[in-house]
Amino acid sequence: MQKFSTVPLSDYSILSCQLDELKFDSKCVINTVNQYSYVIAEKDKEFKDALSNSDILLPDGVGIVAAVKFLNKQDIKKIAGADVHSYFLNKLNAVNGSCFYLGSSEVTLAKIKEKMSREFPNIRVGTYSPPFKSSFSKEDTDKMVEVVNQFRPDVLFVGMTAPKQEVWTHLNKDRLEVGAICAIGAVFDFYAETISRPSKFWIDLGLEWFIRLVKEPRRMAKRYVVYGPAFVWMLLRSKLNQSLLKGAQA
Template sequence: MTEFLEYNITLNLPNQLPERQLIANTINPHSYCVAKEDEVFNQALLTSDILVPDGVGVVWATKLLYNRKIAKISGFDLHLHFLELLQKNGGGRVFYLGSSPTTLFLIRARIEREYPKVKVGIWSPPFKEEFTVEDNQEMISKVNSFQPDVLFVGMTAPKQEKWVHYNKAGLDSKVICSIGAVFDFYAGTVKRPNEFWIKLGLEWLPRFLKEPRRLWRRNLISTPKFVLEMIRIKNNLF
């Protein structure tokens, strides 16, 4: 599993759209732990073209194990990067797949204000544990009929990464990013912690205090497990 940290972490984001399809994902201590138990999710992360360190735990682990100093790059940063890239280069097309219609309408309205050269397509898939073949065909059809330069998928991890992993060959988009909670942050339906907490590397704390029932496993189980595993790996490697 250390290949995530040693080989796959991306430190520089592209400054132009790729010629071939590019898959971008994020990794944090919780997704690391989930991937250990979920082989499809594991493969989805390992085969990413871009895998950004979306968590101070990953930054710390990379320094601990390989003495590499890297910066945290959040899913929110990844999202803004591609919007700004399209705006700067004369415009483009983005598609948001996931979340509720209300959230998607708010996202589109904000992009129309902030990135007027960027055209937006949206689709809210059904909220269910697993999609049917018909669901998948409809989702792929909605994306491909819009022909986006960038497809943002927001269905929560690991569902979103696995969906992209299974369906990427049929998706007509130059870039595909799984960014989960960013949909709600950007729409304003969920408030992102302010810059004070982000700079301290404690963005997780206000979110946990606000939604302990949803985030307790991530912060109270996955994070300690991740820290202990990194220390064990450190002792085994050196």
């Protein structure tokens, strides 16, 4: 598989190039990391393994961008799941490609297909809504792999919320007959417009997180109010360790 330029962040290699370098002609697993998933992964080995073994790990959040700057003095740009979704749809539409949406509800998937037929008429689209449960049985997983492989998409979009989607993809990637595999969670609802994403104005200001917090305080409060400070503490600890290591080597 093609190698991409990355920057280190703890145990992860974060993509530092632009989306236009990404391809879907060979299998690769694309995940995203933000401050919330970064903190959660420190307590969840399966999740951390899934993220650290990504072929491509996108910096999905101003927190990750700031962390790379703080620890490594390198500038990178935020690339959200919605960005990679849009990028691949435009690429696929231009070449009469195919994609498959695995996850979410039948209602959301129907809205996605209807919108795709208008905006990207050249793309062949498949969908499957798996059972809504905290963990999947072997039979559940076998069915999911079967329906995806029958379709054989160029790009598989997985939307089952983190960390379930990343762990499932990591455990089953070798069984899937697909090109790129993108775990993009909330993008299913953003694209279907069952949940509205903040406008480009707020995204460009780096305040998408704040608008989501205002709109969905009950769901987002813990993510930003609790895990935000935990993320900052981890960065300060990493910076201290860096300084101590440099001092020992001097």
